[in-house]
Amino acid sequence: MTHSVCKQCGHVLLMTSLLALEKPLCPKCGNKYFTMKFHCSLEFLPHGSTRVKQKGPYHKSDKKLRREHFVGMEANKDGGLMVKERLIDKDADVYYEYVRGI
Numbered sequence: 001m002t003h004s005v006c007k008q009c010g011h012v013l014l015m016t017s018l019l020a021l022e023k024p025l026c027p028k029c030g031n032k033y034f035t036m037k038f039h040c041s042l043e044f045l046p047h048g049s050t051r052v053k054q055k056g057p058y059h060k061s062d063k064k065l066r067r068e069h070f071v072g073m074e075a076n077k078d079g080g081l082m083v084k085e086r087l088i089d090k091d092a093d094v095y096y097e098y099v100r101g102i
């Protein structure tokens, strides 16, 4: 997830915190309009693999990468290909990895 910025007062809060509220209103001014800002990159890799990275602009440089999703094939240490899916979402505290040989 990423941060939401109140369009009225500029208050910044985590999107997960906003969604957890009974009414998604700014806790500072009560406004209901927010702007979400994040950087996203999509890499097309060999063997039809893709990797999506989402960075949050409000984090320090070493913590900007908030979410990464890899789907496709990757070589293991012996050089053989394996099917792999990996999801890392730091804000949602999720780590999922599925690996299968082919």
Ligand SMILES: [Zn+2]
Pocket: 006, 007, 008, 009, 010, 011, 026, 027, 028, 029, 030, 031
């Ligand atoms: Zn506000």
